[in-house]
Amino acid sequence: MTNPHFDAAAARERCRKFRRRILDISQTVGALHIAPAFSCLELVDTVYFGLMNRTGNPDTDDTFILSKGHGSLAQFVVLEELGIIPREQLENYCKPGWPLATHPDYGIPGIEASTGSLGHGLGLAVGMAYADRMDGKDRDVYLVLSDGELMEGSVWEALMVAPSFGTTRIVALVDLNDFQSLGQTSKILPNFYPMLDKIRAFGWEAVEINGHDHQAIYDAVTRRNKARPMVLLGKTTKGKGVTYMENVPVWHYRSPDPEEYKQAVKQVEES
Amino acid sequence: MRNAFANAFYELAKNDRRIYLVVADITAAAGVASFQKESPERFLNVGVAEQMMIGMSAGLALRGCIPFAYTIATFTIYRPFEQVRVDCAYQNLPVKLVGVGAGVNYSTLGGTHHAQEDVAIMSAVPNMTVLAPCDPAETTLVTRECMGVPGPVYLRLGKAGEPDLTSAADPFRFGKIRFIRRGTDICFLTYGPITKMALDVAVRLEREDKKSCGVVSVHSLKPLDEEGIRDVLSRFPVVVVMEEHAPTGGLGPRVKELAWDAGARCRLKSFSLKDEFIHVYGSHADLLKAHGLEAGIIYADVRAFAAAATH
Numbered sequence: 001m002t003n004p005h006f007d008a009a010a011a012r013e014r015c016r017k018f019r020r021r022i023l024d025i026s027q028t029v030g031a032l033h034i035a036p037a038f039s040c041l042e043l044v045d046t047v048y049f050g051l052m053n054r055t056g057n058p059d060t061d062d063t064f065i066l067s068k069g070h071g072s073l074a075q076f077v078v079l080e081e082l083g084i085i086p087r088e089q090l091e092n093y094c095k096p097g098w099p100l101a102t103h104p105d106y107g108i109p110g111i112e113a114s115t116g117s118l119g120h121g122l123g124l125a126v127g128m129a130y131a132d133r134m135d136g137k138d139r140d141v142y143l144v145l146s147d148g149e150l151m152e153g154s155v156w157e158a159l160m161v162a163p164s165f166g167t168t169r170i171v172a173l174v175d176l177n178d179f180q181s182l183g184q185t186s187k188i189l190p191n192f193y194p195m196l197d198k199i200r201a202f203g204w205e206a207v208e209i210n211g212h213d214h215q216a217i218y219d220a221v222t223r224r225n226k227a228r229p230m231v232l233l234g235k236t237t238k239g240k241g242v243t244y245m246e247n248v249p250v251w252h253y254r255s256p257d258p259e260e261y262k263q264a265v266k267q268v269e270e271s
Numbered sequence: 272m273r274n275a276f277a278n279a280f281y282e283l284a285k286n287d288r289r290i291y292l293v294v295a296d297i298t299a300a301a302g303v304a305s306f307q308k309e310s311p312e313r314f315l316n317v318g319v320a321e322q323m324m325i326g327m328s329a330g331l332a333l334r335g336c337i338p339f340a341y342t343i344a345t346f347t348i349y350r351p352f353e354q355v356r357v358d359c360a361y362q363n364l365p366v367k368l369v370g371v372g373a374g375v376n377y378s379t380l381g382g383t384h385h386a387q388e389d390v391a392i393m394s395a396v397p398n399m400t401v402l403a404p405c406d407p408a409e410t411t412l413v414t415r416e417c418m419g420v421p422g423p424v425y426l427r428l429g430k431a432g433e434p435d436l437t438s439a440a441d442p443f444r445f446g447k448i449r450f451i452r453r454g455t456d457i458c459f460l461t462y463g464p465i466t467k468m469a470l471d472v473a474v475r476l477e478r479e480d481k482k483s484c485g486v487v488s489v490h491s492l493k494p495l496d497e498e499g500i501r502d503v504l505s506r507f508p509v510v511v512v513m514e515e516h517a518p519t520g521g522l523g524p525r526v527k528e529l530a531w532d533a534g535a536r537c538r539l540k541s542f543s544l545k546d547e548f549i550h551v552y553g554s555h556a557d558l559l560k561a562h563g564l565e566a567g568i569i570y571a572d573v574r575a576f577a578a579a580a581t582h
Contacts, residue, residue: 106362114362117353123323124358127330157323
């Protein structure tokens with residue numbers, strides 16, 4: 001059951017707060033995946049606040065897997081907002097003796113699969129969705145993948161199998177930012193794009209939209225034809241929200257220094 | 272062993288809707304064929320896509336199912352190793368990884384189909400249980416016991432046609448070494464189909480050299496029955512490990528570690544596959560022989576070794 005009262009303006013405000021929160025966390029650690037988190041923030045936010053059925057019942061609630069596990073801060077700040085992760089834990093991100101670190105770990109409240117190595121989430125999702133189908137559960141599995149992750153062959157094995165097995169209750173949102181760790185994907189692998197027809201050819205419903213537009217994400221997923229599993233390609237900007245981070249590879253895994261932090265906070269608050 | 276597994280699986284799965292069989296375009300006959308016919312919705316062939324086989328199995332397990340992933344051992348664990356390690360072991364899920372034809376069993380298929388380092392690799396993975404029955408009857412028992420293991424299991428099987436070796440064995444106790452033949456002078460510690468060779472050597476040593484020989488099936492390699500092995504090391508003057516596995520990381524090195532730690536005084540010798548990809552084809556026995564594993568060779572070696580031990 002999606003949230004019929006999803007408010008895109010409120011979502012934008014929330015994401016401004018999330019970016020600010022991630023910037024604050026960045027000042028407590030030497031390095032973090034800040035740009036990958038900023039890139040997928042609207043996708044993650046829309047899934048949690050607009051799309052997922054969340055009643056607190058683990059047997060019927062929809063599932064979320066952050067398959068691009070290095071974007072974990074995007075998920076952690078959302079889980080903190082929802083009261084699932086206590087503030088104290090995120091205050092101690094990557095600190096000895098505390099549970100939250102660079103990648104989501106199964107067993108932490110709100111984390112439904114351990115990710116961090118790319119290309120694992122979709123295979124897990126097919127197994128989960130198949131079991132749900134067999135058990136007659138009315139339940140969706142949402143994932144966020146990165147575009148670099150689509151280079152893993154295991155993703156294509158899962159893309160091949162899911163429609164064949166009738167696991168239609170999967171919505172895979174891809175953070176299509178055209179950047180991988182070492183540079184621009186369209187330059188490194190010129191034949192990687194276009195992606196839309198490749199996904200469709202594997203039997204999925206697929207759409208491409210602006211991945212920072214909450215309303216567009218919400219509309220595309222809620223209007224999906226449920227006869228097939230869905231891939232939503234969300235075109236995004238890596239490091240979105242802080243101009244000096246946008247599409248600059250070094251911010252894949254770097255913390256801003258105090259001066260850069262001030263500048264970033266100012267930009268996020270004025271956006 | 273394949274059929275024993277298939278039939279034991281069928282008995283477990285036919286009335287337990289939590290159990291699935293996920294295969295990557297390789298299957299078994301006997302009970303698995305019946306299962307496929309009767310419960311096609313729980314027999315999942317993902318195609319030639321082993322990463323998917325393991326990932327999907329882990330996904331099923333995350334929903335409370337108990338999946339068995341089945342194919343040739345190399346493809347069960349090597350091709351999708353990261354799915355084995357991360358999806359199954361890191362998340363500690365009850366996925367049963369069934370590897371058929373382990374060791375050099377697929378003798379004419381070449382090194383691509385030989386799982387000769389699997390025990391070392393799988394034993395090194397945290398949360399993993401590693402089981403290797405010695406004959407069809409023990410395969411049945413071990414397959415049933417898999418169900419009680421809360422985490423992932425690697426079930427290392429032979430192929431077809433293995434003789435029953437355990438009709439006069441001590442009772443099976445999960446996780447404990449099992450004497451399938453009792454003796455006092457020499458004890459063979461072994462696992463898997465090569466147990467037959469150990470028995471042949473033991474019988475000959477007893478008949479021709481009047482050595483009383485015990486043979487033990489170490490069907491659980493992880494957890495290893497350390498207490499049981501220490502007991503063997505203290506009671507027998509000569510202990511011989513025989514395994515169809517690389518010389519690194521298998522039972523031989525583990526027994527030597529235990530012997531050192533326990534200050535064991537026995538003579539200890541191990542026989543394993545060579546640290547080589549051999550380009551020899553023929554029967555399973557031909558390949559084992561090319562690796563130095565042949566009853567006559569081992570008999571002569573152990574005989575000389577045991578004689579030296581008594582002087």
